[in-house]
Amino acid sequence: MDKLSIVVPCFNEEEAIPLFFPAVEKVVNQINDLLVEYWFVNDGSEDDTLSQLRRLHNKYPERVHYVSFSRNFGKEAALYAGLNATSGDFVVVMDVDLQDPPEFLTKMYDSIKTGEYDCIGTRRVDRKGEAKIKSFLSNQFYHVINKISQTNIVPGARDYRMMTRQMVNAVLSLKEYDRFSKGIFSWVGFKTKYLDYHNVERVAGETDWSTWKLFKYAMDGIADFSQAPLSLAVWLGTGSFIISLIGIILVIIRRIVEPNSSVFGWASLVCLILLIGGLQLLCIGIVGKYVGRVYMQSKHRPIYIIKEKQ
Known part of the structure:
Protein backbone atom coordinates (compact mmCIF):
# COMPACT_ATOMS: atom_id res chain seq x y z
CA MET A 1 0.00 0.00 0.00
CA ASP A 2 1.41 3.38 -1.05
CA LYS A 3 1.78 6.23 1.41
CA LEU A 4 1.03 9.83 0.47
CA SER A 5 2.44 12.71 2.52
CA ILE A 6 0.74 16.10 2.20
CA VAL A 7 2.86 19.13 3.13
CA VAL A 8 0.93 22.30 4.02
CA PRO A 9 2.78 25.53 4.98
CA CYS A 10 0.66 27.81 7.19
CA PHE A 11 1.04 31.43 8.22
CA ASN A 12 -1.93 33.07 9.96
CA GLU A 13 -4.40 30.58 8.48
CA GLU A 14 -6.77 29.94 11.39
CA GLU A 15 -9.81 30.52 9.15
CA ALA A 16 -8.65 28.36 6.26
CA ILE A 17 -7.51 25.22 8.13
CA PRO A 18 -11.04 24.04 9.17
CA LEU A 19 -12.11 24.37 5.51
CA PHE A 20 -8.97 22.85 3.98
CA PHE A 21 -8.83 19.57 5.89
CA PRO A 22 -12.34 18.22 5.10
CA ALA A 23 -12.03 19.34 1.47
CA VAL A 24 -8.83 17.35 1.00
CA GLU A 25 -10.07 14.39 3.04
CA LYS A 26 -13.10 14.10 0.79
CA VAL A 27 -10.80 13.58 -2.20
CA VAL A 28 -8.06 11.35 -0.76
CA ASN A 29 -10.60 9.01 0.88
CA GLN A 30 -11.84 8.16 -2.60
CA ILE A 31 -8.43 6.79 -3.57
CA ASN A 32 -8.21 3.07 -2.80
CA ASP A 33 -5.25 1.43 -1.05
CA LEU A 34 -3.58 4.66 -0.02
CA LEU A 35 -2.25 5.67 3.38
CA VAL A 36 -2.26 9.43 3.96
CA GLU A 37 -0.38 11.63 6.39
CA TYR A 38 -0.58 15.41 6.74
CA TRP A 39 2.35 17.60 7.73
CA PHE A 40 1.23 21.13 8.53
CA VAL A 41 4.03 23.64 9.11
CA ASN A 42 3.19 26.60 11.33
CA ASP A 43 5.52 29.34 10.13
CA GLY A 44 5.45 31.54 13.24
CA SER A 45 1.76 32.46 12.93
CA GLU A 46 0.44 35.23 15.15
CA ASP A 47 -3.18 34.08 15.19
CA ASP A 48 -4.84 30.82 16.32
CA THR A 49 -3.23 28.64 13.63
CA LEU A 50 -1.23 26.52 16.10
CA SER A 51 -4.32 25.86 18.23
CA GLN A 52 -6.18 24.70 15.13
CA LEU A 53 -3.36 22.32 14.27
CA ARG A 54 -3.27 20.95 17.81
CA ARG A 55 -7.00 20.24 17.65
CA LEU A 56 -6.63 18.42 14.34
CA HIS A 57 -3.72 16.35 15.67
CA ASN A 58 -5.60 15.42 18.85
CA LYS A 59 -8.57 14.30 16.75
CA TYR A 60 -6.48 12.40 14.17
CA PRO A 61 -3.17 11.61 15.97
CA GLU A 62 -2.03 8.97 13.46
CA ARG A 63 -2.96 11.00 10.39
CA VAL A 64 -2.33 14.67 11.14
CA HIS A 65 1.05 16.00 12.27
CA TYR A 66 2.49 19.46 12.55
CA VAL A 67 5.76 21.33 12.91
CA SER A 68 5.75 24.74 14.59
CA PHE A 69 8.63 27.19 14.13
CA SER A 70 10.08 29.40 16.84
CA ARG A 71 9.36 32.43 14.60
CA ASN A 72 8.46 33.28 11.02
CA PHE A 73 11.16 31.88 8.71
CA GLY A 74 9.23 32.22 5.44
CA LYS A 75 7.37 29.86 3.14
CA GLU A 76 10.54 28.43 1.60
CA ALA A 77 11.76 27.29 5.02
CA ALA A 78 8.29 25.88 5.77
CA LEU A 79 8.33 23.87 2.54
CA TYR A 80 11.77 22.49 3.33
CA ALA A 81 10.78 21.56 6.88
CA GLY A 82 7.62 19.84 5.65
CA LEU A 83 9.49 17.81 3.05
CA ASN A 84 12.06 16.84 5.70
CA ALA A 85 9.32 15.49 7.96
CA THR A 86 7.59 13.30 5.37
CA SER A 87 7.96 9.55 5.00
CA GLY A 88 5.56 8.85 2.14
CA ASP A 89 6.30 7.16 -1.17
CA PHE A 90 4.75 10.22 -2.80
CA VAL A 91 4.70 13.77 -1.46
CA VAL A 92 2.31 16.62 -2.26
CA VAL A 93 2.89 20.29 -1.51
CA MET A 94 -0.32 22.33 -1.12
CA ASP A 95 -1.41 25.78 0.04
CA VAL A 96 -3.97 25.78 2.83
CA ASP A 97 -6.12 28.51 1.25
CA LEU A 98 -7.60 26.01 -1.28
CA GLN A 99 -6.23 27.95 -4.24
CA ASP A 100 -4.70 24.58 -5.10
CA PRO A 101 -7.73 22.47 -6.19
CA PRO A 102 -7.87 19.27 -4.05
CA GLU A 103 -9.73 17.42 -6.81
CA PHE A 104 -6.47 17.34 -8.78
CA LEU A 105 -5.00 14.90 -6.24
CA THR A 106 -6.76 11.95 -7.91
CA LYS A 107 -5.42 12.91 -11.36
CA MET A 108 -1.94 13.42 -9.91
CA TYR A 109 -1.89 10.05 -8.20
CA ASP A 110 -3.21 8.18 -11.25
CA SER A 111 -0.57 9.81 -13.47
CA ILE A 112 2.40 9.34 -11.17
CA LYS A 113 1.48 5.72 -10.44
CA THR A 114 2.07 4.84 -14.08
CA GLY A 115 5.79 5.33 -13.47
CA GLU A 116 6.10 7.53 -16.55
CA TYR A 117 6.52 10.72 -14.51
CA ASP A 118 8.48 11.67 -11.39
CA CYS A 119 6.42 14.77 -10.71
CA ILE A 120 2.91 15.96 -11.52
CA GLY A 121 2.80 19.74 -11.21
CA THR A 122 0.14 22.38 -11.75
CA ARG A 123 0.14 25.75 -13.46
CA ARG A 124 -2.36 28.58 -13.67
CA VAL A 125 -3.40 29.61 -17.16
CA ASP A 126 -4.73 32.97 -15.96
CA ARG A 127 -4.63 35.27 -12.94
CA LYS A 128 -8.24 36.34 -12.81
CA GLY A 129 -9.03 38.13 -9.56
CA GLU A 130 -5.48 39.37 -8.94
CA ALA A 131 -4.31 42.96 -9.18
CA LYS A 132 -3.20 43.84 -12.72
CA ILE A 133 0.17 45.16 -11.58
CA LYS A 134 0.89 41.90 -9.73
CA SER A 135 -0.07 39.84 -12.78
CA PHE A 136 2.07 42.01 -15.04
CA LEU A 137 5.13 41.76 -12.79
CA SER A 138 4.69 38.00 -12.47
CA ASN A 139 4.52 37.51 -16.24
CA GLN A 140 7.58 39.72 -16.75
CA PHE A 141 9.50 37.78 -14.11
CA TYR A 142 9.01 34.46 -15.93
CA HIS A 143 9.95 36.11 -19.22
CA VAL A 144 13.16 37.60 -17.80
CA ILE A 145 14.38 34.64 -15.75
CA ASN A 146 13.91 32.19 -18.61
CA LYS A 147 15.99 34.50 -20.81
CA ILE A 148 18.91 34.79 -18.42
CA SER A 149 18.87 31.45 -16.60
CA GLN A 150 19.84 27.97 -17.79
CA THR A 151 17.12 26.53 -15.54
CA ASN A 152 13.74 26.68 -17.25
CA ILE A 153 10.93 27.79 -14.93
CA VAL A 154 7.48 27.11 -16.32
CA PRO A 155 5.32 30.28 -16.40
CA GLY A 156 2.42 30.08 -13.97
CA ALA A 157 3.81 26.96 -12.28
CA ARG A 158 2.65 26.48 -8.70
CA ASP A 159 4.35 24.81 -5.76
CA TYR A 160 1.32 22.49 -5.79
CA ARG A 161 2.74 19.22 -7.09
CA MET A 162 3.05 15.50 -6.35
CA MET A 163 6.57 14.08 -6.33
CA THR A 164 8.15 10.67 -5.99
CA ARG A 165 10.34 9.95 -2.98
CA GLN A 166 13.40 9.99 -5.26
CA MET A 167 12.68 13.54 -6.40
CA VAL A 168 11.93 14.70 -2.84
CA ASN A 169 15.27 13.32 -1.67
CA ALA A 170 16.98 15.19 -4.50
CA VAL A 171 15.31 18.46 -3.44
CA LEU A 172 16.29 17.87 0.20
CA SER A 173 19.90 17.27 -0.81
CA LEU A 174 20.18 20.97 -1.75
CA LYS A 175 21.08 22.61 1.57
CA GLU A 176 21.26 26.21 0.39
CA TYR A 177 20.13 28.85 2.90
CA ASP A 178 18.36 31.14 0.43
CA ARG A 179 15.86 28.87 -1.30
CA PHE A 180 13.72 29.40 -4.38
CA SER A 181 11.61 26.26 -4.66
CA LYS A 182 10.22 26.89 -8.14
CA GLY A 183 13.78 26.96 -9.44
CA ILE A 184 14.91 24.03 -7.30
CA PHE A 185 12.06 21.81 -8.53
CA SER A 186 13.16 22.52 -12.10
CA TRP A 187 16.91 22.34 -11.43
CA VAL A 188 16.86 18.81 -9.97
CA GLY A 189 15.36 17.59 -13.23
CA PHE A 190 13.10 14.50 -13.32
CA LYS A 191 10.25 14.09 -15.77
CA THR A 192 7.35 16.41 -14.98
CA LYS A 193 3.81 16.66 -16.29
CA TYR A 194 1.75 19.82 -15.72
CA LEU A 195 -1.99 20.09 -15.18
CA ASP A 196 -3.53 23.43 -16.21
CA TYR A 197 -6.27 25.20 -14.30
CA HIS A 198 -7.83 28.64 -13.94
CA ASN A 199 -7.04 30.84 -10.97
CA VAL A 200 -8.99 30.12 -7.79
CA GLU A 201 -9.53 32.73 -5.10
CA ARG A 202 -8.77 32.11 -1.43
CA VAL A 203 -11.56 30.54 0.63
CA ALA A 204 -10.71 32.56 3.75
CA GLY A 205 -8.23 35.06 5.16
CA GLU A 206 -5.93 37.38 3.26
CA THR A 207 -2.72 36.65 1.43
CA ASP A 208 0.55 37.70 3.05
CA TRP A 209 2.19 38.08 -0.37
CA SER A 210 2.19 41.79 -1.14
CA THR A 211 3.49 43.12 -4.45
CA TRP A 212 6.71 44.23 -2.73
CA LYS A 213 7.28 40.78 -1.18
CA LEU A 214 6.68 39.12 -4.53
CA PHE A 215 9.17 41.52 -6.13
CA LYS A 216 11.84 40.67 -3.55
CA TYR A 217 11.07 36.97 -3.99
CA ALA A 218 11.55 37.35 -7.75
CA MET A 219 14.89 39.10 -7.23
CA ASP A 220 16.00 36.25 -4.97
CA GLY A 221 15.03 33.78 -7.67
CA ILE A 222 17.08 35.63 -10.28
CA ALA A 223 20.10 35.79 -7.96
CA ASP A 224 19.77 32.08 -7.16
CA PHE A 225 19.55 30.82 -10.72
CA SER A 226 21.38 33.34 -12.89
CA GLN A 227 24.70 35.16 -12.98
Whole structure:
Protein backbone atom coordinates (compact mmCIF):
# COMPACT_ATOMS: atom_id res chain seq x y z
CA MET A 1 0.00 0.00 0.00
CA ASP A 2 1.41 3.38 -1.05
CA LYS A 3 1.78 6.23 1.41
CA LEU A 4 1.03 9.83 0.47
CA SER A 5 2.44 12.71 2.52
CA ILE A 6 0.74 16.10 2.20
CA VAL A 7 2.86 19.13 3.13
CA VAL A 8 0.93 22.30 4.02
CA PRO A 9 2.78 25.53 4.98
CA CYS A 10 0.66 27.81 7.19
CA PHE A 11 1.04 31.43 8.22
CA ASN A 12 -1.93 33.07 9.96
CA GLU A 13 -4.40 30.58 8.48
CA GLU A 14 -6.77 29.94 11.39
CA GLU A 15 -9.81 30.52 9.15
CA ALA A 16 -8.65 28.36 6.26
CA ILE A 17 -7.51 25.22 8.13
CA PRO A 18 -11.04 24.04 9.17
CA LEU A 19 -12.11 24.37 5.51
CA PHE A 20 -8.97 22.85 3.98
CA PHE A 21 -8.83 19.57 5.89
CA PRO A 22 -12.34 18.22 5.10
CA ALA A 23 -12.03 19.34 1.47
CA VAL A 24 -8.83 17.35 1.00
CA GLU A 25 -10.07 14.39 3.04
CA LYS A 26 -13.10 14.10 0.79
CA VAL A 27 -10.80 13.58 -2.20
CA VAL A 28 -8.06 11.35 -0.76
CA ASN A 29 -10.60 9.01 0.88
CA GLN A 30 -11.84 8.16 -2.60
CA ILE A 31 -8.43 6.79 -3.57
CA ASN A 32 -8.21 3.07 -2.80
CA ASP A 33 -5.25 1.43 -1.05
CA LEU A 34 -3.58 4.66 -0.02
CA LEU A 35 -2.25 5.67 3.38
CA VAL A 36 -2.26 9.43 3.96
CA GLU A 37 -0.38 11.63 6.39
CA TYR A 38 -0.58 15.41 6.74
CA TRP A 39 2.35 17.60 7.73
CA PHE A 40 1.23 21.13 8.53
CA VAL A 41 4.03 23.64 9.11
CA ASN A 42 3.19 26.60 11.33
CA ASP A 43 5.52 29.34 10.13
CA GLY A 44 5.45 31.54 13.24
CA SER A 45 1.76 32.46 12.93
CA GLU A 46 0.44 35.23 15.15
CA ASP A 47 -3.18 34.08 15.19
CA ASP A 48 -4.84 30.82 16.32
CA THR A 49 -3.23 28.64 13.63
CA LEU A 50 -1.23 26.52 16.10
CA SER A 51 -4.32 25.86 18.23
CA GLN A 52 -6.18 24.70 15.13
CA LEU A 53 -3.36 22.32 14.27
CA ARG A 54 -3.27 20.95 17.81
CA ARG A 55 -7.00 20.24 17.65
CA LEU A 56 -6.63 18.42 14.34
CA HIS A 57 -3.72 16.35 15.67
CA ASN A 58 -5.60 15.42 18.85
CA LYS A 59 -8.57 14.30 16.75
CA TYR A 60 -6.48 12.40 14.17
CA PRO A 61 -3.17 11.61 15.97
CA GLU A 62 -2.03 8.97 13.46
CA ARG A 63 -2.96 11.00 10.39
CA VAL A 64 -2.33 14.67 11.14
CA HIS A 65 1.05 16.00 12.27
CA TYR A 66 2.49 19.46 12.55
CA VAL A 67 5.76 21.33 12.91
CA SER A 68 5.75 24.74 14.59
CA PHE A 69 8.63 27.19 14.13
CA SER A 70 10.08 29.40 16.84
CA ARG A 71 9.36 32.43 14.60
CA ASN A 72 8.46 33.28 11.02
CA PHE A 73 11.16 31.88 8.71
CA GLY A 74 9.23 32.22 5.44
CA LYS A 75 7.37 29.86 3.14
CA GLU A 76 10.54 28.43 1.60
CA ALA A 77 11.76 27.29 5.02
CA ALA A 78 8.29 25.88 5.77
CA LEU A 79 8.33 23.87 2.54
CA TYR A 80 11.77 22.49 3.33
CA ALA A 81 10.78 21.56 6.88
CA GLY A 82 7.62 19.84 5.65
CA LEU A 83 9.49 17.81 3.05
CA ASN A 84 12.06 16.84 5.70
CA ALA A 85 9.32 15.49 7.96
CA THR A 86 7.59 13.30 5.37
CA SER A 87 7.96 9.55 5.00
CA GLY A 88 5.56 8.85 2.14
CA ASP A 89 6.30 7.16 -1.17
CA PHE A 90 4.75 10.22 -2.80
CA VAL A 91 4.70 13.77 -1.46
CA VAL A 92 2.31 16.62 -2.26
CA VAL A 93 2.89 20.29 -1.51
CA MET A 94 -0.32 22.33 -1.12
CA ASP A 95 -1.41 25.78 0.04
CA VAL A 96 -3.97 25.78 2.83
CA ASP A 97 -6.12 28.51 1.25
CA LEU A 98 -7.60 26.01 -1.28
CA GLN A 99 -6.23 27.95 -4.24
CA ASP A 100 -4.70 24.58 -5.10
CA PRO A 101 -7.73 22.47 -6.19
CA PRO A 102 -7.87 19.27 -4.05
CA GLU A 103 -9.73 17.42 -6.81
CA PHE A 104 -6.47 17.34 -8.78
CA LEU A 105 -5.00 14.90 -6.24
CA THR A 106 -6.76 11.95 -7.91
CA LYS A 107 -5.42 12.91 -11.36
CA MET A 108 -1.94 13.42 -9.91
CA TYR A 109 -1.89 10.05 -8.20
CA ASP A 110 -3.21 8.18 -11.25
CA SER A 111 -0.57 9.81 -13.47
CA ILE A 112 2.40 9.34 -11.17
CA LYS A 113 1.48 5.72 -10.44
CA THR A 114 2.07 4.84 -14.08
CA GLY A 115 5.79 5.33 -13.47
CA GLU A 116 6.10 7.53 -16.55
CA TYR A 117 6.52 10.72 -14.51
CA ASP A 118 8.48 11.67 -11.39
CA CYS A 119 6.42 14.77 -10.71
CA ILE A 120 2.91 15.96 -11.52
CA GLY A 121 2.80 19.74 -11.21
CA THR A 122 0.14 22.38 -11.75
CA ARG A 123 0.14 25.75 -13.46
CA ARG A 124 -2.36 28.58 -13.67
CA VAL A 125 -3.40 29.61 -17.16
CA ASP A 126 -4.73 32.97 -15.96
CA ARG A 127 -4.63 35.27 -12.94
CA LYS A 128 -8.24 36.34 -12.81
CA GLY A 129 -9.03 38.13 -9.56
CA GLU A 130 -5.48 39.37 -8.94
CA ALA A 131 -4.31 42.96 -9.18
CA LYS A 132 -3.20 43.84 -12.72
CA ILE A 133 0.17 45.16 -11.58
CA LYS A 134 0.89 41.90 -9.73
CA SER A 135 -0.07 39.84 -12.78
CA PHE A 136 2.07 42.01 -15.04
CA LEU A 137 5.13 41.76 -12.79
CA SER A 138 4.69 38.00 -12.47
CA ASN A 139 4.52 37.51 -16.24
CA GLN A 140 7.58 39.72 -16.75
CA PHE A 141 9.50 37.78 -14.11
CA TYR A 142 9.01 34.46 -15.93
CA HIS A 143 9.95 36.11 -19.22
CA VAL A 144 13.16 37.60 -17.80
CA ILE A 145 14.38 34.64 -15.75
CA ASN A 146 13.91 32.19 -18.61
CA LYS A 147 15.99 34.50 -20.81
CA ILE A 148 18.91 34.79 -18.42
CA SER A 149 18.87 31.45 -16.60
CA GLN A 150 19.84 27.97 -17.79
CA THR A 151 17.12 26.53 -15.54
CA ASN A 152 13.74 26.68 -17.25
CA ILE A 153 10.93 27.79 -14.93
CA VAL A 154 7.48 27.11 -16.32
CA PRO A 155 5.32 30.28 -16.40
CA GLY A 156 2.42 30.08 -13.97
CA ALA A 157 3.81 26.96 -12.28
CA ARG A 158 2.65 26.48 -8.70
CA ASP A 159 4.35 24.81 -5.76
CA TYR A 160 1.32 22.49 -5.79
CA ARG A 161 2.74 19.22 -7.09
CA MET A 162 3.05 15.50 -6.35
CA MET A 163 6.57 14.08 -6.33
CA THR A 164 8.15 10.67 -5.99
CA ARG A 165 10.34 9.95 -2.98
CA GLN A 166 13.40 9.99 -5.26
CA MET A 167 12.68 13.54 -6.40
CA VAL A 168 11.93 14.70 -2.84
CA ASN A 169 15.27 13.32 -1.67
CA ALA A 170 16.98 15.19 -4.50
CA VAL A 171 15.31 18.46 -3.44
CA LEU A 172 16.29 17.87 0.20
CA SER A 173 19.90 17.27 -0.81
CA LEU A 174 20.18 20.97 -1.75
CA LYS A 175 21.08 22.61 1.57
CA GLU A 176 21.26 26.21 0.39
CA TYR A 177 20.13 28.85 2.90
CA ASP A 178 18.36 31.14 0.43
CA ARG A 179 15.86 28.87 -1.30
CA PHE A 180 13.72 29.40 -4.38
CA SER A 181 11.61 26.26 -4.66
CA LYS A 182 10.22 26.89 -8.14
CA GLY A 183 13.78 26.96 -9.44
CA ILE A 184 14.91 24.03 -7.30
CA PHE A 185 12.06 21.81 -8.53
CA SER A 186 13.16 22.52 -12.10
CA TRP A 187 16.91 22.34 -11.43
CA VAL A 188 16.86 18.81 -9.97
CA GLY A 189 15.36 17.59 -13.23
CA PHE A 190 13.10 14.50 -13.32
CA LYS A 191 10.25 14.09 -15.77
CA THR A 192 7.35 16.41 -14.98
CA LYS A 193 3.81 16.66 -16.29
CA TYR A 194 1.75 19.82 -15.72
CA LEU A 195 -1.99 20.09 -15.18
CA ASP A 196 -3.53 23.43 -16.21
CA TYR A 197 -6.27 25.20 -14.30
CA HIS A 198 -7.83 28.64 -13.94
CA ASN A 199 -7.04 30.84 -10.97
CA VAL A 200 -8.99 30.12 -7.79
CA GLU A 201 -9.53 32.73 -5.10
CA ARG A 202 -8.77 32.11 -1.43
CA VAL A 203 -11.56 30.54 0.63
CA ALA A 204 -10.71 32.56 3.75
CA GLY A 205 -8.23 35.06 5.16
CA GLU A 206 -5.93 37.38 3.26
CA THR A 207 -2.72 36.65 1.43
CA ASP A 208 0.55 37.70 3.05
CA TRP A 209 2.19 38.08 -0.37
CA SER A 210 2.19 41.79 -1.14
CA THR A 211 3.49 43.12 -4.45
CA TRP A 212 6.71 44.23 -2.73
CA LYS A 213 7.28 40.78 -1.18
CA LEU A 214 6.68 39.12 -4.53
CA PHE A 215 9.17 41.52 -6.13
CA LYS A 216 11.84 40.67 -3.55
CA TYR A 217 11.07 36.97 -3.99
CA ALA A 218 11.55 37.35 -7.75
CA MET A 219 14.89 39.10 -7.23
CA ASP A 220 16.00 36.25 -4.97
CA GLY A 221 15.03 33.78 -7.67
CA ILE A 222 17.08 35.63 -10.28
CA ALA A 223 20.10 35.79 -7.96
CA ASP A 224 19.77 32.08 -7.16
CA PHE A 225 19.55 30.82 -10.72
CA SER A 226 21.38 33.34 -12.89
CA GLN A 227 24.70 35.16 -12.98
CA ALA A 228 23.36 37.60 -15.57
CA PRO A 229 23.25 40.53 -13.10
CA LEU A 230 27.00 40.11 -12.54
CA SER A 231 27.54 40.16 -16.30
CA LEU A 232 25.34 43.26 -16.47
CA ALA A 233 27.61 44.98 -13.94
CA VAL A 234 30.65 44.15 -16.07
CA TRP A 235 29.04 45.50 -19.25
CA LEU A 236 27.80 48.66 -17.52
CA GLY A 237 31.29 49.31 -16.18
CA THR A 238 32.85 48.66 -19.59
CA GLY A 239 30.31 50.88 -21.35
CA SER A 240 30.79 53.68 -18.83
CA PHE A 241 34.58 53.51 -19.30
CA ILE A 242 34.30 53.64 -23.10
CA ILE A 243 31.88 56.59 -23.02
CA SER A 244 34.15 58.46 -20.60
CA LEU A 245 37.19 57.74 -22.78
CA ILE A 246 35.38 59.03 -25.89
CA GLY A 247 34.37 62.16 -23.96
CA ILE A 248 37.97 62.85 -22.92
CA ILE A 249 39.18 62.42 -26.51
CA LEU A 250 36.50 64.82 -27.78
CA VAL A 251 37.49 67.45 -25.21
CA ILE A 252 41.17 67.16 -26.18
CA ILE A 253 40.36 67.39 -29.90
CA ARG A 254 38.17 70.42 -29.36
CA ARG A 255 40.90 72.10 -27.33
CA ILE A 256 43.41 71.51 -30.15
CA VAL A 257 41.07 72.62 -32.94
CA GLU A 258 39.71 75.65 -31.07
CA PRO A 259 42.39 76.75 -28.57
CA ASN A 260 40.36 79.74 -27.38
CA SER A 261 37.13 77.83 -26.80
CA SER A 262 36.04 76.82 -23.35
CA VAL A 263 35.51 73.17 -22.40
CA PHE A 264 32.07 71.84 -21.48
CA GLY A 265 30.42 73.59 -18.58
CA TRP A 266 30.29 72.48 -14.96
CA ALA A 267 26.70 71.23 -15.32
CA SER A 268 27.78 68.66 -17.92
CA LEU A 269 30.69 67.65 -15.70
CA VAL A 270 28.42 67.16 -12.69
CA CYS A 271 26.01 65.05 -14.78
CA LEU A 272 28.87 62.84 -15.95
CA ILE A 273 30.16 62.41 -12.41
CA LEU A 274 26.68 61.47 -11.16
CA LEU A 275 26.20 59.06 -14.07
CA ILE A 276 29.50 57.28 -13.52
CA GLY A 277 29.05 57.31 -9.74
CA GLY A 278 25.56 55.86 -10.09
CA LEU A 279 26.78 53.08 -12.35
CA GLN A 280 29.54 52.25 -9.89
CA LEU A 281 27.10 52.05 -6.99
CA LEU A 282 24.74 49.88 -9.06
CA CYS A 283 27.54 47.47 -9.94
CA ILE A 284 28.76 47.36 -6.34
CA GLY A 285 25.20 46.67 -5.21
CA ILE A 286 24.82 43.77 -7.65
CA VAL A 287 28.11 42.24 -6.55
CA GLY A 288 27.15 42.86 -2.92
CA LYS A 289 23.91 40.93 -3.43
CA TYR A 290 25.83 37.83 -4.43
CA VAL A 291 28.52 38.30 -1.79
CA GLY A 292 25.79 38.65 0.85
CA ARG A 293 24.27 35.32 -0.18
CA VAL A 294 27.67 33.65 0.05
CA TYR A 295 28.16 35.23 3.49
CA MET A 296 24.82 33.95 4.78
CA GLN A 297 25.54 30.46 3.44
CA SER A 298 29.00 30.45 5.05
CA LYS A 299 27.47 31.01 8.50
CA HIS A 300 25.79 27.58 8.31
CA ARG A 301 22.76 28.83 10.19
CA PRO A 302 19.78 26.43 10.23
CA ILE A 303 17.10 27.14 7.64
CA TYR A 304 14.49 26.94 10.42
CA ILE A 305 14.18 26.26 14.14
CA ILE A 306 11.44 23.96 15.46
CA LYS A 307 9.70 24.89 18.69
CA GLU A 308 7.04 22.15 18.69
CA LYS A 309 6.49 18.99 16.66
CA GLN A 310 3.78 16.35 16.81
